Amino acid sequence: MGLRAARGLWSTVQGTRAPAGRAVPREEVDATPEEHPASPQRLRLEVRGAVQGVGFRPFVFRLAGELALPGWVLNDARGVFIEVEGPRRTLERFHERIVSERPPRALVQSVEAAWLPPAGFTAFEIRHSDEAGVKTALVLPDLATCPDCLAEVLDPAERRHGYAFTNCTNCGPRFTILRGLPYDRPNTTMRGFALCVDCRREYQEPRDRRFHAQPIACPACGPALALWDAGGAALSGRETAIPAAASALAEGRIVAVKGLGGFHLVCDARDGAAVARLRQRKLRLGKPLALMVRDLDQARELCEVSDLAARQLASVEAPILLLPRRATAPVAAEVAPGNPYLGVMLPATPLHHLLLRACGFPVVATSGNLSDEPICTDEYRALNRLGAIADLFLVHNRAIERHVDDSVAWIAAGRMRLLRRARGFAPLPVTVKRELPVILAVGAHLKNTVALSVGRQVFLSQHIGDLETEEALSAFERVIADFQRLYDVRPVAIAHDLHPDYLSTRWALAATGTVDGGGTAGGDPAATARGVAPRLIGVQHHHAHLVSCLAENKVEGRALGVTWDGTGYGTDGTVWGGEFLLGDAAGFERMAHLRPFPLPGGEAAVREPRRAALGLLWEAHGEEALVGPGRGAAGLFDGAELKVIGRMLDRGLNCPVTTSMGRLFDAVAALMGLHPSVTFEGEAAMALEWLADPAERGAYPVDLLPGRARAGPRPPVVLDWGPLLEAVLEDVRCGVARGIISARFHNGLVRAAVAVAGSVGEERVALSGGCFQNRLLTERLAAALERAGHTVLLHALVPPNDGGVSLGQIVVAAAQLGT
Ligand SMILES: [Zn+2]
Ligand SMILES: [Zn+2]
């Protein structure tokens, strides 16, 4: 590869910026571009990206040695700086090879180069990290164990044989042990472990894989394991903890395992009684549980694993991947009842590799928390919170600085797409097209994440969870404080959802001094008093979904957003969720939406899809919905219930009006007799999706009605589900197979959405919102839109659900600030 090509690829710019604290006289820069190629010069490179903690400095050291170029390399809070001098041709080769031979885990965003007169270096040195300057160096996520380290751990002849905390510059903990930037051992939770002589030798040897590996450790000097009972009494230590935990698992016990970013609750996945006990104790009744398997071979016994899936499972991110389960999978039915998929991951640390090898069987490995609270990270707190769930605790003495769950992904429309962005991905930023002011976005309510913009980077937090509990709210506050401290910035604005009752919204109001939040949610009273409180910017929920998808795809122009989800606060105060928004970061126009219907009981309807069904029937048939024979509702409620809910509907009491697509799915599922009530949002819609007969091409009719003229020139088109509802009822009455009904329902929505997109006439269409966790809907709609000539934008590394809302909020807020 020529230098020119290398520059193009890596967006190299001729820069004049000096490392922090080192001013460069202007005339020094680019002083000698015309000189003879053999005459000595000095080359300065500034490498930005995730380049710390991946062996970048040792790589530079080795390369400079090989090319006999004296100079230095340095980490600072912004990246890696290099100066080398020698013949120009050799320097150009050095520059080329820095790009083309970079360490496997390095993520280079840019390389700025500057030519300077020689300084007379005599040797090459690795200089001490410089803590000054703006902190924009990317923090690397935790990386799954590399093959070299795994081989060492499994080799009885190696000194790290069986050692659960083995790592090197290509793998191991990063984000979860980092206490501050730059990434050096004293700034990690490994600071208390003094290196032994052997580890120090490896750490200092430039040819070693562990040269400057910050979390380096071995059995002689590093963290150690222990197995505790539920009272915290040690049962076995170091050597015997893993085999003892494995035999407890084989006996059907539940073990809480302290991993990289928090605790897992682990049990034998083949043991139905153990899994059922875990579900009961954790109060997680319906949601599928994730599995950890020994290796790819074991994954293949459980699921169909495509080549793409195998690569993702074995990647450094090692996400939980939703894969089609085999009928013969040796896994208890209780793991994922009725679910054609299993969520499977490979071990990401030597501890998990050793445990899975000691067991030999696949295990359930679900987040160590109660219900939907954030994952536990500290062993003493875990004893307290998980004591009633786990029988044993497999713990260690390396502190977890911040919680990070496992990421969850699926493969749809030809590539891996994240449903939960956490380990392996957080806190890598999403790079946007232009510089943004520092903005904090506090996200939505469920599946909460927060985001912080610094320059062109939007740092999207790890998954925090549903802001329903005290625990979740304090995790939310911790992540916000953590991000601001890590990047050393104060936001000029805070972006939030329009929903006044979201805890994230309330926190934002309190933080900007707009209202007194009380309790722990208060902002910075001093800043408020000084009049420098950040500006508060409310962002409509589905607008944030649309812009999140645009930002992830680096699109600045407008698009038609098909934003379908369960719930989002509309600009008219009603509950939106089946929306077509045309716009960009600067604003949007609501082009179309689902015909509104009442939701008797409001939130209660999320838990009881039959209520959504009754709302739909009421909207379509009025009072007849309550009495008409064969109308569908009669079988869903008993007489007394119908009377009460009928009165609510009649009077409009606690019956918020919605255009929610999620609730339409729920309603149709309930009318088909699936899940009249659910244990988690989306359960009924998932069951409906799984039923669909892929061969069925029929589609239920959805009418597109011109909106009633209101204020404004173009009232939104209404997608009338009335004809669709009648067709569903008719097919249910006639005993048409549920797989056919489900497919016709999906196909009808696809056809309607394509018709709306055609009438709007916008070429670009973005699909975002929780409904696009439905594979059938996503793949069929994307394909149909493409056939109709549209360019379709989908999410990939940002979740389509509310976990992606904070990114959209940032970009919308930046547009409002005029940037
Ligand atoms: Zn390694
Ligand atoms: Zn050691």
Ligand SMILES: [Zn+2]
């Ligand atoms: Zn949403």
